[in-house]
Amino acid sequence: MENHEKHMFARRNDTLRQRLKDKGLDAYLTFDQSDVMYVSGMPSEGCFVLISQSGDFLFAPLLLAEHARAVVQKPMKVVEDRRLLKAMAGIIKKNGLKKIGYDPDKIQVGLFKSLSSLPNVHWEPLGGFILWQRMFKDAHEIGLISKACQLTTRSAEKCLATLKEGITEQELSFKLERLFQDGGSVKPAFETIVAFGESAAYPHHVVTKKKLGKNMAVLMDLGSSMEGYKSDLTRTGFFGKISPRFKKIYNIVKEAQAAGIAAVRDGVAAGKVDFVCRETIRKAGFGKFYVHGTGHGVGLDIHEPPRLGISVKDILKENMVVTVEPGIYLPGEFGVRIEDTVLVTKGGCKVLTVV
């Protein structure tokens, strides 16, 4: 772990602590794997974290304690125990923590019942408390996302440039994922989508053994990851002689995406970016074939806030990372989606999915 990271987690957690204080809370408890990674650097499932006015604690099962001790930086403490909830109860009591926040969308009913039985603790529902802070990426995070974005883009371009008749969707997805591995991405950010021909008309197509034939659309939606940070890219190409119909649709989507990217800047409503993409496609006569939202935040999770959708009022801010991904889907024909991951800046945005 590099030296600057030693201060990175402490800095993030100090900000969280201050925000807790402003809300009159003594602590915040998270079981969410991406939250845990963000506040501690610990990537494994099965750990949880308590950020409190009396210090920060990572709770690790015995089998992960060695790993946790190697990863977690002071001043966060690693608590290893056979009975982690009991150990946490002891810390809560000892430090007199009385008002503790949690995310009701990230904690199961059964577990919450156990927590609720702790005496003298008030549990305050506080959805997305850490997620809200995770929306604003620091330099370390932007560096990792950029690296993942570049690898993803290089891999996609390489595969598109060397398409061969007869390759299956599955083989092409494996090829992309192997390029990720060779480039230093241990695992893909999500299940790679490769869709040939008519299958490209389904935005969430699941890869099959369908073979690439002449004059087929090729849609690839893919992302590599770097130290947990993800990237998201879609490219749509055409194998063979490009039909006028494909060219027309492609150009509309391209124009819509350019308009969307041009609209991204610090201070703009997320819904506005969706609106300009949607308007371009609607005016071209294909509005009803644009069947999904325009984008989403990207970070430790592949889908994070903010959401770029119809009427979303959330404001895009400097250092958010979001996708812009309009598409047109023509059932029985083909689909075109063009997606890039961009960094919101003061005056506009920087496209991260470049070679």
Place this chain on the structure above:
Amino acid sequence: MENHEKHMFARRNDTLRQRLKDKGLDAYLTFDQSDVMYVSGMPSEGCFVLISQSGDFLFAPLLLAEHARAVVQKPMKVVEDRRLLKAMAGIIKKNGLKKIGYDPDKIQVGLFKSLSSLPNVHWEPLGGFILWQRMFKDAHEIGLISKACQLTTRSAEKCLATLKEGITEQELSFKLERLFQDGGSVKPAFETIVAFGESAAYPHHVVTKKKLGKNMAVLMDLGSSMEGYKSDLTRTGFFGKISPRFKKIYNIVKEAQAAGIAAVRDGVAAGKVDFVCRETIRKAGFGKFYVHGTGHGVGLDIHEPPRLGISVKDILKENMVVTVEPGIYLPGEFGVRIEDTVLVTKGGCKVLTVV
């Protein structure tokens, strides 16, 4: 989808329905992805299922509806809607479902709050209701698990037989996963563990770029999957001239595992299998270096019930699939774990992790 599958899901769900009736319940609601796969064949996240005395319903978001309609078999109905919870509330009301079971360990506090607001419905906590049935594998499931087990074993043996100095843990894990892909397993059952030398002393070691050198232990814990059904195997080898120390430890673990496998049969307590493994290792003087349980069920989830651990009283039954995986971990030296996946039979068990 083959023809026998058309009846498979209906058969499973009829059994669930009868069990609900026996408990005086009108329905059971599950959001768990493996449960949903088991009752409907739908592998994607974001769907949920209601099994009821008035019929079975899979709720699919619009973007997955096409896929759901292709996968889901009658008599289960696919409900596609922009507002799925509202659609479900309508079905619950229309069919007069009043007592509905759910798994408190698989449903978030926030979502449950929405469900609790439905009028005239009593929600009955019923943890592991579908999981309990999933413990008993049918012929279709045993076929898929066997296929995954064989591919996993072939891949491990091939890699062990062709180890080369200088390969990194990560490269070896990629090599194993590529053999899975070539063999028809779209993704690994879990994050492949490869540990060289001292790293093998940590049961949950995370793969690094450490290079293989002469006279190192090589521990590989891996699993391929077939149509969602998983396999689990650990092999420990030695690269170079096997040291007497490694040989001694290896033989103790091998003996412990053989004793464990010999103890598996319909009617035996899961804790008994753990006991015989643990006793063998304890008698050899290494009891305190056996730091985890002896095994777990394997199916759509890599870790399912039953758990084979100290004093577990659950009884192993015919057609359960479990792992037997004792190990000895010597910090600063190396570790040895030997794991196979076995099918419980009337008189014993059948090892599925064979070539």
